[in-house]
Amino acid sequence: MIEMSELKCAGRGTLASGDRVGTGCLACSVPAKQKNLFAWVGTVTATLALTLALCAMFTPPAHAQNLTYIQDPKWQAPPEASAKVNPLANKPQLAAGGKKIFLRDCAQCHRPDGTGLPPAANLTLPLVQQQSDGALFWKITQGNTGKKMPSFSGAPDAQRWQVVLFLRTLERSARAGQ
């Protein structure tokens, strides 16, 4: 935060309210109101341009369904995490809540049917489904941020277990669709 003090316009003395603003000669010749307008238009345009450019630079084009998913060998759940049992395993009805979360937080990358928009994993594949509930829970919790899988540790534990319940239903529906 800065303190108020006299404002000087280069070589032109102290400013009074409504005076022209700026430090250089060019800026001094622009009325304050007009300068504010330039600042606004400039800022808004710059905001949009920056946002668009960033998005375009960092986003790969979308393909339907990830047919070529290769698992990151360095992203493996430790044995004690894999050994964890889903505390909601005997409440399959809670998978409906897991589906709601999946459609809200995961489907944009993994598609609503779990088959994955590259680079997101195809969650219906055996190499995913063969992992234990504990391992899937660990991956959802940790994320693999270097590879664009976010960490969901901020969601309550129970909700992450609900999502695991739902992931198991993807396998069944994928098999039924074959």
Place this chain on the structure above:
Amino acid sequence: MPRPKFAFFVIFLAIALCAGSSIAVAQESPYFTTYDHHLEEPGNLELEFSSTSAPVGGTRADSAFVAPYLELEYGVTGWWTTELYLEGQGRVGDSAVFTGWRIENRFRPLKREHWINPVLYFEYENINEATRILKETPGGPPDFGAPNAESSRARAHEIEAKLILSSQVHNWNIAENFLAEKNLSRSEGFEFGYSVGASRPLSTLASGSDCRFCAENMSAGVEAYGSLGSTVLGFTGRGNSQYIAPVVQWQVSSNSRVKFSPGFGLNDHSYPFLLRFSYTYEIRGFGRKLAALWGGR
């Protein structure tokens, strides 16, 4: 000067139109000034319309004000989130002015979750003395006496760094932020501040149906923020502003949420009462949609 509300609306409309409407929201803490370690999901764009207001002026002859600001937050990668702020301010009995812009970047250096998760934050601010959004309150109390016409001419180019520490403990989020700020426009030394918060969702199970008013859509907590002194004013604690503020958040729909926080000044150098409000709209897969618009598939 165009009205800030109108400009905010134009930006919002443009982005919403080009992004479409299949959108959603994830795990977000209800804080206003405290950051946790959960970055924006890659490719998502979050539009946050917020305001900080003081219904009664501060103790230093400042009048009541409303300071609206717009945040555009984009998840560039899983470990990098970038944000742009546009802010304004209007005071009772005075004018409404544009108070500047800020650009900030947050980086998560560690890949995995730990007991304490660090995030590094760097910000550049091109603001003026009329700023009142009070996203952070480092150093000594600002001199708020001057009218907007005068204070908005005093520009401040500031850089700021934060160390964000955040933990998840039994569905609670606990976060501590420490910040250092340097005004490049004049010599005020380094100013220091903090913000700490704790929050949790009101219900931890998700129901199978869509519900608007159920506890799973609410989270609540408390944050405390203020100043730790500066290299010029010293670190005795005298003259620093300090606040405590309960925070609540309601996820209104899958893609939008509102936050609210009444803040209480704890000493004579703080506003006695602050009201913060925000509405957030999240556009999922924004980057991908944009790439598709530009000819990608």
